[in-house]
Amino acid sequence: MSSLLLGIWVAAIPGIKLRLGLTDASLGLSLLLAPVGALTGVMVAPYVFKKIPVGQWMVRGHILYCLIFIAQVMAVSPAMLWVALYFNGLTGFLNGVSTNSVVDIVEKQYNRRIMSTSHGMYSLGGGISAGLTAIFYAVHLTPIWQITIVAAVLITLLLLQRKHLLQYAIKIQSDTSFRLPSGSVIGLAFICFVSFMGEGCVADWSALYLRESLHGSKVIAGLGFAGFSVAMAIGRLNGDALIPKVGSKNIVIAGCLVASLGFLLAIGFGTVPTAIAGFTLIGFGFCCVVPILFSAASRVPGVSPVNGIAAVASGGLIGFLAGPSLIGLIAEEYSIAWGLSILFFLSLAAAIFAWKNDFLINRHSRAPEVNYNDQHY
Numbered sequence: 573m574s575s576l577l578l579g580i581w582v583a584a585i586p587g588i589k590l591r592l593g594l595t596d597a598s599l600g601l602s603l604l605l606a607p608v609g610a611l612t613g614v615m616v617a618p619y620v621f622k623k624i625p626v627g628q629w630m631v632r633g634h635i636l637y638c639l640i641f642i643a644q645v646m647a648v649s650p651a652m653l654w655v656a657l658y659f660n661g662l663t664g665f666l667n668g669v670s671t672n673s674v675v676d677i678v679e680k681q682y683n684r685r686i687m688s689t690s691h692g693m694y695s696l697g698g699g700i701s702a703g704l705t706a707i708f709y710a711v712h713l714t715p716i717w718q719i720t721i722v723a724a725v726l727i728t729l730l731l732l733q734r735k736h737l738l739q740y741a742i743k744i745q746s747d748t749s750f751r752l753p754s755g756s757v758i759g760l761a762f763i764c765f766v767s768f769m770g771e772g773c774v775a776d777w778s779a780l781y782l783r784e785s786l787h788g789s790k791v792i793a794g795l796g797f798a799g800f801s802v803a804m805a806i807g808r809l810n811g812d813a814l815i816p817k818v819g820s821k822n823i824v825i826a827g828c829l830v831a832s833l834g835f836l837l838a839i840g841f842g843t844v845p846t847a848i849a850g851f852t853l854i855g856f857g858f859c860c861v862v863p864i865l866f867s868a869a870s871r872v873p874g875v876s877p878v879n880g881i882a883a884v885a886s887g888g889l890i891g892f893l894a895g896p897s898l899i900g901l902i903a904e905e906y907s908i909a910w911g912l913s914i915l916f917f918l919s920l921a922a923a924i925f926a927w928k929n930d931f932l933i934n935r936h937s938r939a940p941e942v943n944y945n946d947q948h949y
């Protein structure tokens with residue numbers, strides 16, 4: 573659900589920018605409101621999940637997420653866009669923590685890996701929605717109708733399936749004080765920051781790069797994100813079987829190196845086919861990185877699984893949401909290609925951090941089982 577909305581938003585960005593009279597810099601600064609919302613989510617998450625069972629939040633939060641995306645795409649003024657972006661970051665963070673926490677619970681309950689597959693479904697949704705936008709534009713359907721139709725279908729399906737989410741009547745217990753990621757997880761948070769930043773920049777700037785910098789058509793403007801999402805989905809859906817064989821640390825190091833090569837390919841040749849190929853390669857590089865980081869964060873000694881996931885997720889979401897703003901500022905002064913080049917160097921740095929990190933392991937350790945009937949986690 574989260575990513576089926578994202579592809580519609582990505583393809584709509586060039587039109588929203590034109591309609592509201594935004595420059596690259598003002599668009600980048602506008603996108604900065606989403607990480608402000610995510611940081612608010614970091615502070616309120618312990619209180620929210622201490623009061624609301626995680627299953628209830630997953631139903632309410634994703635319905636709210638659909639409505640926020642509708643407001644975001646149909647924004648009639650910069651102020652409306654800013655409010656929508658802020659609440660997008662806030663709700664998205666809470667949705668992410670709740671969903672990943674439940675995945676961690678289920679992994680331990682059944683003593684099997686599903687984190688990568690779950691993230692694969694997110695990537696698959698992004699690829700499907702990016703493909704849908706190409707069809708929608710081909711039949712001359714406006715972005716407002718696109719997001720409304722997709723959101724209405726998702727809300728209907730969610731309400732029909734709500735009983736399966738509401739069975740997770742678990743309240744998450746964690747430290748209620750706000751703090752930056754501790755030293756034990758700061759390295760994981762940085763790698764997650766880079767990976768999410770790469771994903772956010774591909775989501776928010778690939779269509780503009782293909783459309784404005786490389787002069788591609790409206791129909792193909794969303795194909796960079798589509799290739800990225802499909803590659804992410806393929807890698808993640810096979811990740812749970814691949815990770816134990818290759819090793820978590822090896823996959824993260826190699827993935828960051830492949831992603832850096834993808835950024836180089838996307839910006840180095842200045843053609844639409846090579847750019848789409850580069851964005852696709854970035855997807856293959858980053859596909860298994862985040863699932864590995866979330867699983868590793870839940871096993872850090874002395875840190876509760878929820879606090880570990882929240883710390884890594886906060887670093888990741890800051891990258892996902894603040895990265896596009898940074899690219900916008902650079903694009904205004906130089907070009908989008910120059911902005912995206914930062915990700916080439918950050919991906920190399922992430923590979924070094926992964927090589928030095930002690931909490932990324934190359935052996936497959938089986939997680940202890942938990943009692944799913946417990947009402948607190």
